[in-house]
Amino acid sequence: MTAPFDAAPLRPGKLPADLLAQLLASVPHADPRVLLGPGIGRDAAVIDIGGGRALVAKTDPITFAADDLGWYAVHVNANDIACLGARPAWMLATALLPAGAPASLASSIFEQLVAACRELGIELVGGHTEVTSGIDRPMLVAAMLGEATIDEVVRGEGIVPGDRVLMAGAVAIEGTALLARERPTTLARAGVPEDLIERAQRLLRDPGISIVRHAEALRAATRPKLLHDATEGGLATALAEAALRAGAGIRIDTAAVPVLDETRAVCAALGLDPLGLLASGALVAVVNEDDAAALPRGWRAIGAVVAAEPGVIMDAEGDTPLPAFERDELARLFESEAAGT
Secondary structure, eight states: OOHHHHHSOOOSSSOOHHHHHHHHHTSOOOOTTEEEOOOTTOOOEEEEEETTEEEEEEEEEEOSOSSOHHHHHHHHHHHHHHHTTOEEEEEEEEEEEETTOOHHHHHHHHHHHHHHHHHHTOEEEEEEEEEESSOSSOEEEEEEEEEEEGGGOOOSOSOOTTOEEEEESOTTHHHHHHHHHHOHHHHHHTTOOHHHHHHHHHTIIIIISOOHHHHHHHHHHSOOSEEEEEOTTHHHHHHHHHHHHHTSEEEEOGGGSOOOHHHHHHHHHHTOOGGGSOOTTEEEEEEOGGGGGSOOTTEEEEEEEESSSSEEEOSSSSOOBOOOOSSOHHHHHHHHHHHTO
16 A cells, blocks of 8 residues: 555545555456456446346445434445346345443344335345444444346446436435434524424435335336446535446536435535535436436436546536535534534
8 A cells, every 4th residue: 555545544434536446456356257346436246146147246334324224224235236237135234233222222223124125125134233342323234135137237338428317316315314313403503494304304214215216217218328326425426436437527417406405405504515415315327318318207317428538527518527525525524523613
């Protein structure tokens, strides 16, 4: 590892992209059955299991949320399985509970896991639960497996200028709901009305953070070239990652990007940018220009792939770059609060 990375302290949120790229470059790839391995912006791995079928594998932790951990874990991991064109099928979960936690916490997480798995037709096949020192809040790490035919796998390949960029859902649904649940008093003191805070809290389930149905609907209507859910780092980071995978530029009409009133109010009160806020519930896709003519319900066109260096261009007419976020706006807020600034 190079000296600059050794010297730089890591901050909450995703690893810096250049550090992650350096680490991934050291990973050997010897098994030809691995059709898609680790990479920046890749949602899951794809393994050829023979007979024209593929196993899609994903793991993700839940660390920001203080409640609904089990529900979060199922949907966040299922989202990434769906983005590869697969059906979420099996899940394992590792729950780490802080010392002194009540037994009811373990029961609650387990009930959430079972209920959310039932909702999506997923089988909970194993995991691990442990009370551990060194943490002050519960954490849940899940691994999920899905299945698809190899032809169904959405690989993020074959993208060319003129392809259309689509979006389902709205910006920062997850971040808005989480902040309304975790910081209701702060929002009220900042002048956000109580009824709006309550509406924001309900966004977690309505419209919710799952994009599985959106992915299924688009795959039934078209052959998407890329599906990428917007998570940590918000929609802006998801679009930047999509542009890197496409090896091209993306021009976005920001006026076409849906932002809920609740998100605008919460972000304004806390000084956050909705484009960089935790965004499960938003799904980005790239499709052939002809396929964008008749979109399923819930989908809209927000931009296009252009012949340019990999990156994102904000406005429909000019060349203003989309804001880049080194870390999620939620992580920035929490770090600022911890520092008392």
